[in-house]
Amino acid sequence: MPSIRHLIFILGDQLSPNLASLRDADPAQDVILMCEVMAEATYVRHHKLKIAFIFSAMRHFAEELRQQGFTVRYRRLDDEGNKGSFREELRAAVAELSPDCVIVTEPGEWRVLEDMKGWRQLLGLPVDIRADDRFLCSHKEFRDWASGRKELTMEFFYREMRRKTGLLMEGDHPAGGRWNYDAENRKPASPDLLRPKHKSYKPDALSQEVIALVEERFGDHIGRLDRFGFAVTRAQAETVLESFIRDFLPQFGETQDAMLVGDPFLNHSLISFYINIGFLDPLAVCRAAEEEYRACRAPLNAVEGFIRQIIGWREYVRGVYWLKMPGYTELNFLEAKRPLPGFFWTGETDMKCLSTVIDETIDHAYAHHIQRLMITGNFALLAGIDPFQVHEWYLEVYADAYEWVEAPNVIGMTQFADGGILGSKPYAASGNYISKMSDYCQHCRYDVKKKVGEGACPFNALYWDFLDRNGEKLSANRRLAQPYATWRRMSDEQRGTYRKSAQGFLKKLEAGEKV
Ligand code: FAD
Ligand code: DLZ
Ligand code: SF4
Numbered sequence: 321m322p323s324i325r326h327l328i329f330i331l332g333d334q335l336s337p338n339l340a341s342l343r344d345a346d347p348a349q350d351v352i353l354m355c356e357v358m359a360e361a362t363y364v365r366h367h368k369l370k371i372a373f374i375f376s377a378m379r380h381f382a383e384e385l386r387q388q389g390f391t392v393r394y395r396r397l398d399d400e401g402n403k404g405s406f407r408e409e410l411r412a413a414v415a416e417l418s419p420d421c422v423i424v425t426e427p428g429e430w431r432v433l434e435d436m437k438g439w440r441q442l443l444g445l446p447v448d449i450r451a452d453d454r455f456l457c458s459h460k461e462f463r464d465w466a467s468g469r470k471e472l473t474m475e476f477f478y479r480e481m482r483r484k485t486g487l488l489m490e491g492d493h494p495a496g497g498r499w500n501y502d503a504e505n506r507k508p509a510s511p512d513l514l515r516p517k518h519k520s521y522k523p524d525a526l527s528q529e530v531i532a533l534v535e536e537r538f539g540d541h542i543g544r545l546d547r548f549g550f551a552v553t554r555a556q557a558e559t560v561l562e563s564f565i566r567d568f569l570p571q572f573g574e575t576q577d578a579m580l581v582g583d584p585f586l587n588h589s590l591i592s593f594y595i596n597i598g599f600l601d602p603l604a605v606c607r608a609a610e611e612e613y614r615a616c617r618a619p620l621n622a623v624e625g626f627i628r629q630i631i632g633w634r635e636y637v638r639g640v641y642w643l644k645m646p647g648y649t650e651l652n653f654l655e656a657k658r659p660l661p662g663f664f665w666t667g668e669t670d671m672k673c674l675s676t677v678i679d680e681t682i683d684h685a686y687a688h689h690i691q692r693l694m695i696t697g698n699f700a701l702l703a704g705i706d707p708f709q710v711h712e713w714y715l716e717v718y719a720d721a722y723e724w725v726e727a728p729n730v731i732g733m734t735q736f737a738d739g740g741i742l743g744s745k746p747y748a749a750s751g752n753y754i755s756k757m758s759d760y761c762q763h764c765r766y767d768v769k770k771k772v773g774e775g776a777c778p779f780n781a782l783y784w785d786f787l788d789r790n791g792e793k794l795s796a797n798r799r800l801a802q803p804y805a806t807w808r809r810m811s812d813e814q815r816g817t818y819r820k821s822a823q824g825f826l827k828k829l830e831a832g833e834k835v
Contacts, residue, residue: 327352332356333374337554357403371538375534424449425449431723472741509579553594553599561594584680638724654790778835784819784820
C-alpha cells in the first residue's frame with residue numbers, strides 16, 4: 321500500500337461532507353477512519369433507537385465516502401478485535417497504516433476533547449484538531465460576547481446572530497419591526513385528524529442489520545426498535561426538512577408550546593437528530609425557512625420562532641457549555657438530592673402528563689421542547705431530583721442528545737442547577753400551566769383544579785412546596801416576586817396543607833409507591 325498522508329478520524333456526529341477535517345482530503349493519499357465502539361454506546365446507557373440511528377447513519381455515510389473514491393477503514397461494533405474505544409481503535413489504525421499525521425474535527429463533548437488532547441502523545445504523531453465550523457458562532461466569538469456581561473441573556477445573543485447572518489433582516493432592522501414574535505406562539509392545540517403525517521423511513525438492509533445488532537448487544541437499554549423511522553442519509557434528511565417546510569412550518573409557531581395526547585410531533589420539525597449528526601446544515605435550514613416567509617408561504621411568527629431556536633438557542637447553549645465546562649454538569653445550586661423515580665424508565669405513573677411524555681420517549685427517543693421542559697423537566701425540578709441524574713436520563717433517552725446541547729438545557733434551563741447562568745428564573749409551573757397548554761389533564765386520574773388532598777394534581781402542592789423549600793435561594797429573584805408574594809399572603813394553615821400534601825407525595829415517591 322502506498323504511504324498514507326492523513327488518517328482522518330470522523331466521529332458519529334460528524335457526518336458532514338463539508339466537515340473541517342474532510343475539506344482538503346485527497347482520496348489518493350488519505351484514509352478515513354470511522355468506528356462503532358462500546359465506550360461511546362455505553363458511557364451512558366443510550367436509548368436503543370439512538371444507538372441504531374447513529375450506527376446506521378455512520379454506515380451510510382461511510383458508503384457515500386467510498387462512492388466518492390475514499391478508502392474508509394470502518395470498524396463495526398461486532399468486527400473481530402474491535403478495540404472498544406476511540407483511542408484504541410485509532411492506535412490500532414495508526415499502527416497498521418503508519419500515516420504522516422492524524423486529522424480530526426473537535427468533538428461536541430468535553431470528555432472526548434480531553435481524551436483527544438492526549439492522542440499526539442499516545443501516537444507519537446502530529447494530531448491536527450480542527451475547529452468545528454458547522455456552528456455559526458465560534459468558541460472565541462461566544463467568549464467575547466459573554467465577557468464582561470452580568471447576564472448571558474439569550475435574546476441579545478440571538479440578535480447578534482440575526483445581524484451576523486442577515487436572516488430575517490431588513491437592512492439594520494428586524495423583519496416586521498420586532499425581533500421576537502413569541503407572544504403569538506403560546507396557543508394550545510386541538511386534535512387535528514387532518515394534520516399531515518411526518519415523514520419516516522422503513523429501515524433498509526443496512527438499518528436492519530444495525531437494529532439486530534443493537535437488540536442483541538443493548539437489549540436491556542431503554543426503548544424499542546420496532547418504531548425505527550429515522551432518515552439515515554443526508555438525502556433522506558433533506559426530504560424530512562422539505563416536508564416540514566411545506567406541511568408544518570406555517571403552523572409551527574402557533575402550536576410550538578402545545579401538547580396533545582396521541583400527537584407526539586404536532587408541527588415540530590423533527591430535525592434535531594439530523595442537524596446534530598451533521599446531515600443538515602443549520603444555516604441552510606434557516607435560509608430555507610426564511611424563503612417561505614419571503615415568498616408569503618409561512619407567517620413571520622412561525623418562521624422567526626423556528627429560526628430563533630436554531631441560530632439563537634442552539635448556538636447559545638453550545639456557547640454556554642464550552643464556556644462553563646468542566647464542572648457544569650455537576651452543578652447543583654438548589655442542592656436537590658432525591659433519586660430519579662423509577663417511572664422515568666417505564667412511564668408507569670398515574671400522572672397522565674408524565675406517562676404520555678415518557679411513553680412517547682420510550683417509543684420514539686423523541687419528545688418536543690415543551691414536553692422536555694414543562695413536563696419531565698418541571699416535575700424533576702419541583703420534586704427536587706438530583707440534577708446529575710436528570711441530566712444522565714436526558715442524555716440517554718433522546719436520539720438527538722449530545723452533552724453540549726443537552727446539559728445546558730437540563731442543568732441550566734430545566735433544573736436551575738447552574739443558579740441562573742442560562743435562565744433568569746426556574747421554569748417551575750403548577751398543573752394550571754399543563755392544563756392550559758395540553759389535553760393531558762382531561763385524561764388524568766388526578767384533578768388539576770384540586771389543590772390538595774386525595775386526587776389533587778400533585779404538581780399543585782409540589783409547586784408551592786418547591787418555592788417554600790427553596791425560599792432562601794429564590795425569594796430574592798425579581799422574576800419570582802409575584803408567586804412569593806402570593807405564598808406569603810396565604811394563611812399559615814393553607815401553607816401548612818400545601819407542605820403536608822407535597823411531603824406526603826414525595827414520601828410515596830421515595831418509597832417507590834405508584835403515584
Ligand atoms: P423543533 O421544535 O422543530 O425546533 C427546531 C430546531 O431548533 C430543533 O431541531 C433544534 O435544532 C433547535 N432547538 C430548539 N430548541 C432548542 C434548544 N433549547 N436548544 C438547542 N436547540 C434547540 N435539543 C437537542 O438537540 N438535543 C438535546 O439533547 C436536547 N435536550 C433538551 C433537554 C431539555 C430539558 C430541553 C428543555 C430541551 C432540549 N433540547 C435538546 C432542545 C429541544 O427540545 C430539541 O432540540 C427539540 O425538541 C428537537 O425537536 P425538533 O427537531 O422537532 O425541534
Ligand atoms: C452517541 C454515539 C454512539 C452511541 N456511538 C458512537 C460510536 O460508536 N462511534 C462514534 O464515532 N460515535 C458515536 N456516538 C457519537 C459520539 O458519542 C460523539 O461523537 C461524541 O460524544 C462527541 O460529541
Ligand atoms: Fe399532569 Fe396534574 Fe394534569 Fe394529571 S392533572 S395530567 S398530573 S398536570
